[in-house]
Amino acid sequence: MSVLDIPFGPLLARGLRGALSGPFDLDLAPGRCSVLSGPSGIGKSLLLRMLADLDPNQGQVSLAGVARERMPASAWRRLVTYVAAESGWWEEGVAAHFADLDAVRALLPRVRLDPALLQARVAQLSTGERQRLALLRAVVQRPRFLLLDEPTAALDAASREGVEQLLQELKAEGLGLLVVSHDAGQARRLADVHLQLDEHGLGEVQP
Template sequence: MNLPQIPLGPLQARELRGALSGPFDLELAPGRCTVLSGPSGIGKSLLLRMLADLDPNQGRVSLGGVSRESLPASTWRRLVTYVAAESGWWEDSVAAHFTDLDAVRPLLPQVNLDPALLQAQVLQLSTGERQRLALLRALVQQPRFLLLDEPTAALDPASRDAVEQLLRRQREQGMGLLWVSHDADQAQRLADIHLRLDEHGLHEDAP
């Protein structure tokens, strides 16, 4: 799918609200990693889903100065891609979920996955394998921003480190990251900006 020419620029939300949360004001810069933390159940996943326009919401959201409303929903979700903690799988085979196997194959070893997994059945995968494959499924679409909902929660330390390294490289190439994490050490390693969501709203943690 050919994507429209959108200027490089921030992902911005103003007065973003859903039925149960908000309003939120947020600005995410390209090539930066923003870590979002807060208590379980406070609405972090919902905030990511509203930014990706997956859940009903109101407010003004734009990418590079282009309003979300001016783009087809499918285009917006490819540019601003949400990766759930437990992503959906709608086909039996892993390969059927990738439109470009040549693009994903070299990424697999970078996150400690055997390329032979592309020939596996989804039911054969571990939780950690599904989590990493879902991330790669998003990356090969080359989004401007990735909204990551605890992308390493099911991983062993070596695989976690591999995912962090891969996403650092993506960030260095200009991709913006909004990363939900409960791991204070991970936030310290990754965050250019650290946001916290609590009962008082969304605010930036001091360095």
């Protein structure tokens, strides 16, 4: 079975923990956005990275009923994709980071980016341009869940609006979202569920 045969479904974690964090229980639904907030340094990014199996962790994690350990790490990370606040770039040119240039070219205007950026060098990009391109790099891989670490922190209002509109449309198509954000307005606009991580643990913020 190809990884793309795995349907949209819930992302569940039970007893997820690392050396210095957890345990966490999470029930994330497809087609919904959970916004995660909390003090800086409390471990929000680490939680996302553990869900994506990028940092050492223990516990049970599954997607659409399929246990994480039943698939290669690379397949899991394609389906449950973490996008850092400042993602890595390993080639000099922007275009080399995209297998499907037509797909990303169609999405660029949606997040207020000029398609000509595909011909640029990564070193020429602003922080906000890199941030939006990293998001699109993940989107065109057709994940089932996106784990986004402050995806609009470096953006102006117009660019932030474009990203939020794209996320709403992806959500309507069935994609699940877990978004770290310190922006209370963004949490109100995006969140179906608002989670808070603090010294007492992980819990849901009641409206």
